[in-house]
Amino acid sequence: HGTSTIDHNGHLSIGGVDTVQLAKRYGTPLFVYDVALIRQKANEFKKAFDQHGIGYQIAYASKAFSCIAMIQLAEEEGLSLDVVSGGELHTALVAGFPPERIHFHGNNKSLAEIEMGMKAGIGCFVVDNFYEIKLLEETAKKHGKIVPVLIRTTPGIEAHTHDYILTGQEDSKFGFDLKSGQAEKAINQLLHHPNFRLLGLHCHIGSQIFETTGFIMATKKLFVFIERLKAQLGYTPDVLNVGGGFGIRYTEEDNPIPLSHYVNDIIHTVKEEVHRIGCEMPEIWIEPGRSLVGDAGTTLYTIGSEKTIPSIRQYLAVDGGMTDNLRPALYQAKYEGILANRANEKNSSLFSIAGKACESGDMLIWDLPLPEPNHGDLLAVFSTGAYGYAMSNNYNRIPRPAVVFVENGESQLVIKRETYEDLLSHDLPIKNALTN
Numbered sequence: 258h259g260t261s262t263i264d265h266n267g268h269l270s271i272g273g274v275d276t277v278q279l280a281k282r283y284g285t286p287l288f289v290y291d292v293a294l295i296r297q298k299a300n301e302f303k304k305a306f307d308q309h310g311i312g313y314q315i316a317y318a319s320k321a322f323s324c325i326a327m328i329q330l331a332e333e334e335g336l337s338l339d340v341v342s343g344g345e346l347h348t349a350l351v352a353g354f355p356p357e358r359i360h361f362h363g364n365n366k367s368l369a370e371i372e373m374g375m376k377a378g379i380g381c382f383v384v385d386n387f388y389e390i391k392l393l394e395e396t397a398k399k400h401g402k403i404v405p406v407l408i409r410t411t412p413g414i415e416a417h418t419h420d421y422i423l424t425g426q427e428d429s430k431f432g433f434d435l436k437s438g439q440a441e442k443a444i445n446q447l448l449h450h451p452n453f454r455l456l457g458l459h460c461h462i463g464s465q466i467f468e469t470t471g472f473i474m475a476t477k478k479l480f481v482f483i484e485r486l487k488a489q490l491g492y493t494p495d496v497l498n499v500g501g502g503f504g505i506r507y508t509e510e511d512n513p514i515p516l517s518h519y520v521n522d523i524i525h526t527v528k529e530e531v532h533r534i535g536c537e538m539p540e541i542w543i544e545p546g547r548s549l550v551g552d553a554g555t556t557l558y559t560i561g562s563e564k565t566i567p568s569i570r571q572y573l574a575v576d577g578g579m580t581d582n583l584r585p586a587l588y589q590a591k592y593e594g595i596l597a598n599r600a601n602e603k604n605s606s607l608f609s610i611a612g613k614a615c616e617s618g619d620m621l622i623w624d625l626p627l628p629e630p631n632h633g634d635l636l637a638v639f640s641t642g643a644y645g646y647a648m649s650n651n652y653n654r655i656p657r658p659a660v661v662f663v664e665n666g667e668s669q670l671v672i673k674r675e676t677y678e679d680l681l682s683h684d685l686p687i688k689n690a691l692t693n
């Protein structure tokens with residue numbers, strides 16, 4: 258998919274660049290991002306919205322993969338940006354991203370984070386809870402600011418996905434509940450407040466969703482709520498942010514629908530509901546993370562040791578694992594891969610791909626069909642672009658991999674490989690050991 262091809266010599270090539278050369282030049286494990294594919298996904302969303310002639314924003318959920326170059330790419334593509342922490346906000350600001358297109362999420366924003374966002378003049382805070390309203394109010398008063406806000410609601414929709422990734426159901430740590438009157442109370446606090454400008458409502462129903470039904474249901478629920486707000490407060494939102502969660506293909510079992518289908522069904526539903534209750538058409542905002550960068554990312558590993566348990570299993574170990582891709586260990590997420598240096602050869606049998614961390618659960622792929630591998634072969638694992646590097650860690654003091662962008666036959670290092678010095682850069686020696 259994307260710009261991936263198999264060369265005449267059996268090498269996997271991405272963005273016109275031979276992955277065998279990439280591995281030689283930058284080492285492994287290596288994240289390789291197909292920049293053209295990210296641009297293509299952004300365009301699919303933009304085109305879908307443009308057809309409806311309505312106001313919109315597509316905010317890249319930078320939690321999926323954030324680094325300076327990625328933020329700059331999002332800016333080049335005219336996207337807005339969803340950040341969820343001071344660290345993501347800092348990255349965005351250093352990357353030169355226009356603050357007015359940044360939306361600040363999070364269920365426990367600190368006072369320092371709130372100050373940072375206000376000082377930068379970000380586009381909006383997505384308000385999650387009453388404590389945050391209090392912090393925002395105090396900070397806004399202190400600096401004499403009027404803060405644009407969206408209210409995050411939980412519409413009580415359970416999209417079909419993994420439990421850990423569910424966020425829209427009522428029993429959630431995020432947002433204001435619609436049923437119990439929390440959301441209404443929050444709106445009452447914010448609506449005529451001199452330090453707030455209430456832009457509208459937000460909801461996010463979950464992640465890796467393959468149907469539009471959940472989005473349609475959530476939109477309808479929001480409009481039942483809006484109908485009440487209109488009657489009681491004379492308020493209707495200028496902005497409706499329906500979150501992200503659009504699914505991608507990890508393995509053959511996944512059947513993603515075109516991105517335009519989500520956009521079309523959401524907009525149709527909003528138009529219907531706007532007509533039903535008789536209000537102005539709000540701007541529609543979405544927050545895709547995975548669907549913009551997920552399948553643009555490929556991880557290259559070098560194959561090392563192997564272990565065969567006769568008539569049970571063949572294990573192959575690679576030079577990374579749960580430290581650069583936590584998703585299999587955390588969510589039993591499934592991936593597919595090939596030998597990137599021998600991509601034209603026939604598969605001989607099944608191999609289970611182990612990581613190198615001291616943890617039995619550090620298995621990347623079970624029962625992957627491959628040609629008989631040799632030490633030093635390159636394994637390419639696909640669709641690692643979202644929540645891969647972003648959730649990487651230093652368990653076992655394993656340094657984080659490097660990340661490269663490839664496009665039009667050229668590669669560019671965008672995150673350097675961590676060194677052992679990097680790993681020690683925050684360590685301080687014990688006092689007694691130093692004094693003699």
Ligand code: LLP
Nearest residue numbers: 318461464465501502503544545546547644
């Ligand atoms: N907006 C909000 C408010 C969110 O909470 C999320 C994801 C997104 C947008 C972007 O969702 P996406 O389009 O990427 O599905 N670590 C998990 C995913 C956690 C998603 C959390 N929220 C994973 O690796 O599957």
